[in-house]
Amino acid sequence: MTKQYSLGFISHSQFEKEMRSPIWWEHLTTEKQNHPLIKEYIFEQEFGSHTFLESADTHLIGLGCKVLDRISLLNLSDIVVSLKPKDEWEYMRPGSTLIGWFNHLPLSPKNLTNITNIKFLDLEYLNTHAEGRQQKILYRNAYVAGECGVAQTLAELQKLDPSSPAIAQSGRLAVVLGYGNMGRGATAELLSQGVERVVVFTQRQPIVVEDKLAGVEYRQMEYSLGNTYELFSEGSKQPLIDGILAEADIIVNTTIPSQIQEKWIFVPENSFHQLKANMAFIDPVHKCGHGADFTHVTELEEPVKLIRKANHSIWYNGCNAMPSYRPAYASYTISQGLLDHLDSLLEAVAGDRKVFSMSKSVVSD
Secondary structure: OOOOEEEEEOOOOOOOOOOOOOOOHHHOOHHHHOOOOEEEEEEEOOOOHHHHOOOOHHHHHHOOOEEEOHHHHHHHOOEEEOOOOOOHHHHOOOOOEEEEOOOOOOOOHHHEOOOOOEEEEEHHHOEEEEOOEEEEOOHHHHHHHHHHHHHHHHHHHHHHOOOOOOOOOOOOEEEEEOOOHHHHHHHHHHHHOOOOEEEEEEOOOHHHOOOOOOOEEEEEEEEEOOEEEEEOOOOOEEEHHHOHHHHOOEEEEOOOOOOOOOOOEEEOHHHHHHOOOOOEEEOOOOOOOOEEOOOOOOOOOOOOEEEEEOOEEEEEEOOOOHHHOOHHHHHHHHHHHHHHOHHHHHHHHHOOOOOEEEOOOOEOO
């Protein structure tokens, strides 16, 4: 007999300023509700009230879903989706699965001790086949991350430092490093924000880049021997930091590390002073040490912060605080990804594609 699952959704994280919800209830079509592998949908009480400024409980009950308090949901669900878990595993029953992002935790789930057979699936590593290729289940969310990283940074700088060249200078130059979904979102937002000159670097030759945006310059880069270079048509090359990055008012890092290339270096450690004073470095990838030695996940309470070395400073957004920025829009996109690729999600739960599987307890020191 085919196993069926109780699928539970936590309304929003208990971490401060995390406002996103994993589901927008209007995406729950009859087809998705009658999925052969889902026995019931369970939602946390007051679902969506933080994100959409209204509770969907009555609507969800009308659809035949259960609406329960947080602890009951965790006790009863075979699968729990919580975008940024805090301690959900402490209340889940053995054999259940927790799906979410985990990079905000002081220690990753693989460092938890005595967990009783809880499977942890990280949304960052769950894939599906979409648009002719293998992509993350939430690949559309990367576009939103690029958009929101730019929009939030410029909005914060209007308050923090309106004299920053990222805000005040006419003829602003923005450089986008990478042109996947995240890079496309960042580029589109820079154009909508009125940035006068946008240059995008990819590993591909500009002539083969798809989905180009009007008014954007496309160039080629490569990583070699601890530095990233711009490749010129005549065959020469120059470190990005010695050329265009030193001129940039805004830099957006959207280059994703891979097994082949675990990190890129755009700003070597001894080149920080070459960046324009008080420019904006926007980092939706926020992988520590990837891009520059100063890259990291920023605190939710301080989305954009000043990084100072000696007498030189820049503004940096590690983009962990984006949940408080356009949360309804982000939630809508996440919901689409989760429900459109429900089969891939359930396949990961049933199969061996897991990030961590271990056994219940307190986080170790």
